[in-house]
Amino acid sequence: xxxxxxxxxxxRVSLAEPGDYWRLLKPRVxxxxxxxxxxxxxxxxxxxxxxxxxxxxxxxxxxxxxxxALNQWWDADIDAIMSRTAKRPIPAGRVTEQETLAYGLxxxxxxxxxxxxxxNWFAAFLLAFTIFFYVVVYSMxxxxxxxxxxxxxxxxGALPPVVxxxxxxxxxxxxxxxxxxxxxxxxxxxxxxxxxLRCEDYARAGVPMLPVVAGEDATRTQILAYSLLLAPVxxxxxxxxxxxxxxxxxxxxxxxxxxxxxxxxFVRREGAAARKACGRLFGFSILHLFALFAVLAGERLAxxx
Amino acid sequence: MPRTADATTGIRLSEAESRARISRNRAIGLTLxxxxxxxxVVTLAKLGLHLPFKG
Numbered sequence: 390x391x392x393x394x395x396x397x398x399x400x401r402v403s404l405a406e407p408g409d410y411w412r413l414l415k416p417r418v419x420x421x422x423x424x425x426x427x428x429x430x431x432x433x434x435x436x437x438x439x440x441x442x443x444x445x446x447x448x449x450x451x452x453x454x455x456x457x458a459l460n461q462w463w464d465a466d467i468d469a470i471m472s473r474t475a476k477r478p479i480p481a482g483r484v485t486e487q488e489t490l491a492y493g494l495x496x497x498x499x500x501x502x503x504x505x506x507x508x509n510w511f512a513a514f515l516l517a518f519t520i521f522f523y524v525v526v527y528s529m530x531x532x533x534x535x536x537x538x539x540x541x542x543x544x545x546g547a548l549p550p551v552v553x554x555x556x557x558x559x560x561x562x563x564x565x566x567x568x569x570x571x572x573x574x575x576x577x578x579x580x581x582x583x584x585x586l587r588c589e590d591y592a593r594a595g596v597p598m599l600p601v602v603a604g605e606d607a608t609r610t611q612i613l614a615y616s617l618l619l620a621p622v623x624x625x626x627x628x629x630x631x632x633x634x635x636x637x638x639x640x641x642x643x644x645x646x647x648x649x650x651x652x653x654x655f656v657r658r659e660g661a662a663a664r665k666a667c668g669r670l671f672g673f674s675i676l677h678l679f680a681l682f683a684v685l686a687g688e689r690l691a692x693x694x
Numbered sequence: 695m696p697r698t699a700d701a702t703t704g705i706r707l708s709e710a711e712s713r714a715r716i717s718r719n720r721a722i723g724l725t726l727x728x729x730x731x732x733x734x735v736v737t738l739a740k741l742g743l744h745l746p747f748k749g
Binding site: 405406407440441444447503 | 705707710711714715717733735739740
């Protein structure tokens with residue numbers, strides 16, 4: 390066997406299309422990031438130049454997409470095992486791990502630099518920290534080691550409104566910290582509701598999600614605890630005076646429904662009723678977070694006209 | 695030289711490979727053009743020039 394013959398058999402011409410690279414960015418996660426960051430920008434007490442605001446949002450979105458790509462580079466082995474992720478571009482064989490790594494690092498550098506140039510370097514630092522936290526702290530360190538992976542890792546998902554606030558003001562204050570706290574406390578109940586439904590998938594992939602490690606009953610207790618914590622935290626923007634009465638009503642009602650849905654998950658532990666309760670909590674959790682941030686933004690926009 | 699032949703290795707691309715490569719190249723070209731436009735408008739905005747759609 391010649392060396393050249395071996396090399397020729399290894400030659401691979403990519404079949405990847407732009408859509409595969411788009412999917413590496415986790416567009417659905419990115420849309421939530423854009424939305425929460427937009428609210429962070431709107432809530433900031435400083436008028437933002439619309440072009441620079443738009444570019445800042447774009448940079449934050451691309452930064453989030455880059456961390457999604459780097460997460461898929463690192464997790465390609467477990468993505469291939471889980472049915473939910475098996476069709477992602479790397480396990481599907483359309484993009485290689487090396488290509489994804491280069492793509493993720495390039496986008497990370499460009500997004501951080503662009504935010505630094507368009508807004509300020511404090512916001513750029515926070516965006517870089519968000520990417521680092523999601524890729525290194527969550528994906529590389531926590532995800533495969535501890536059942537608290539998504540609790541601590543949730544900080545990465547909670548940071549975009551903080552980054553956006555920093556882009557607008559160049560500093561930090563209580564409002565973005567409260568927005569961070571809402572997403573941070575919301576994340577465990579949201580993900581564990583899904584994890585209860587996908588328990589076997591995570592177990593097969595060896596990911597120590599709470600239902601796999603501590604059991605489904607303990608997970609139900611934790612979900613209820615976090616939903617009880619989320620109810621008052623959700624009302625804080627109104628209590629602290631940076632949200633209006635409409636927000637107060639929506640947050641109170643939504644928080645109560647969230648607790649009721651978590652209670653249903655806690656009580657119904659067997660069969661189809663249990664799965665339905667988990668599905669309902671998961672669905673409502675998305676609606677609840679969306680409603681909180683949408684009302685917050687709506688109130689601000691209405692007040693400015 | 696036919697379009698489907700790679701000049702450096704002599705590998706003949708299949709139609710699907712060639713199509714994917716062209717679409718990737720187009721996407722890269724569009725992205726570069728968008729970046730030029732992006733940095734152009736950011737520069738104008740940072741310099742404080744009032745663009746017509748700024749209000």
